Amino acid sequence: MSNYKQRVQYLWQRPKPVVVVGAGLSGMTAASYLTQAGVPVKLFEALDRVGGRTYTEQDKLGPVDHGAGYIGSTQTAVEALLEELNVKTHKVPGPDLLYTLSWGGKVYYMENVLQELLHDRLEWQESAAITQAIGDIYQKGEIIRSESGDPWNSKNSEILEWDKMTVQNWIDSMFPRIGNKFDNARTIFQFICRIPLGVEAHETSFLYFLWYFRNGSGLVQLLFPAQDKIVVGGTQQLSEKMNAQLPKRSQAQLNTPVLSINNDDSSKVVITPADGYPIEAERCILAMTPHTRDYIAFRPLLSPMYHKLPQRTPMGTTIKIHLFYNEKFWRVGKKLNGNATIFDGDSISQTYDCTAPGETPCLQAFYVGEVGRRMAMMDPAAREKDAKATIGKIFGNPEKANANIGYSEFIWENHPWIGGAPTGTCAPGTLTCYGNAVRTPTGRIHFASTETAQDWTGYMDGAIRAGHRAASEVLKELGKPEPKPLPPVPNVINDDLKMLNDMVNATNEKVNDSARETKNNQVRVCSYSPGLRITTINSPGSNPTIRISSSFQRPSDMEQAQQFLTQRFGNLSVGLEKFFSANKRKDKGLIAGLNKLQESIAAIGLQ
């Protein structure tokens, strides 16, 4: 049927259809549930394909996922959809082989990256501070969850404060610049922000970061198991299969961006796509990333909260490239799994072996955040050359890394209707001031897209959940039964906290070990309260000295340390006060205060 005839049919159709804008996973999910409930649907897609940020190119060497590629263990909505559509997954090569970590000009091959990194590669003070900071993220995430999950509904003053900060502000407060003492920790947390969001720590709201990680089952799940499996044949087929299952007239009308929406009439909403034929609809679901809502002319203009939100939700930058090889050279000799994290440097920041069963060996690599923005301006040959140089270095085989038989890439920055990857982010002040416009319907307009999800925000799983939620809202309005709920996200926070706790204990063991080791040299760690270490050094032939090192992360650490010192040494009036007031101000008096405290303790004598 021609578009024109189809449209005439819709103009006269009663009941009026529901219009879904965007045929990514979220829009496809919404359209599926609506049509299953017998609601007529019209689905518009700006691109010449369905799938949005799931885009599988059928390269001659094998399918390549330029967008979403991985799923993880608590992503039960996407698991259920895969099963329903009979699509198989494949576990990425994992723990039986070694993981690669490149850091500070050195390359390490590890069995358990988190554990080995914290336990073996870092000084104990730094690893203690890092585990403490991870705990802080979990703790704050739980506060957000317990307050309805949507930070914009919260009156909790702490939550409001977190939205005034960038992630970098939090990093600075947790890991103050004391020489280069916490440089590694700072690098790690900047990386933790950059990798999943595609933006730098100084660009993003700390509240948004906490919300995102909590919605993704916590930091550990999001950084590790979320990349457990790939979808055999690529992720775009999910949308393609769902589209094929829709009644013919509800299937996505491609190459047809919606340009304007008239939400003036309380009995209908009028949608005008690029082909110029307006459609009267019962309701409309916008299933696109929030910043692209701004591409639509709303009449009348949406209220300020709604039209300002898109201006504050910039997309991240993630360039995903694929290199095909004749063999998995990273396996030979070193037995590497091909998965690498490159903490510093100006090049790719991660690699994965994304080879599907029976396919040509393929390594995937990512340019992210600031580096991604810069690399996006170079030509493909320069990116390929740069990535191969880094891969050769980290896997210890430049010659083999250079011998790729194919290369494929996609620059989401240049994509007119998406404009970046992997997700829309939030600048400070966005969630608390404009958050209500994320998913609350306005008039007859409803909102889907992964950015509006309450679980796995930013991921395919979140996109499906958001589509399901938006369809449920519309069905409720239409007086129709809502679809059955999606499988809930299992709560694994406690398991992860237990694992972290074990790591803290391992770190404490390490502290004890270091105390024991140094005892023979007459160096003794006398105390440890968070952020404070007192050591006595008795070198033969010289006066005994007391060394104090401090690295307070939170005001409560300082209070604890102050309490500890007062209990232990009584009232060290001069030193203690100077030390703590300087510490609170973080000014130059800190060193003077520290010296004074050291002197005072020495004067009293340390038993």
Ligand SMILES: Cc1cc2nc3c(=O)[nH]c(=O)nc-3n(C[C@H](O)[C@H](O)[C@H](O)COP(=O)(O)OP(=O)(O)OC[C@H]3O[C@@H](n4cnc5c(N)ncnc54)[C@H](O)[C@@H]3O)c2cc1C
């Ligand atoms: C490089 C990259 C890597 C990723 N990795 C993963 C991963 O490993 N695992 C994971 O779970 N997720 C990953 N994601 C995220 C995942 O792809 C998204 O969360 C999900 O696909 C979003 O689906 P959506 O339907 O919400 O939005 P989209 O897929 O963006 O769909 C929105 C659609 O709306 C269309 N549109 C926009 N404006 C209009 C208009 N005016 N009229 C008509 N159509 C319009 C767009 O063209 C688009 O097709 C990744 C994303 C990228 C880009």
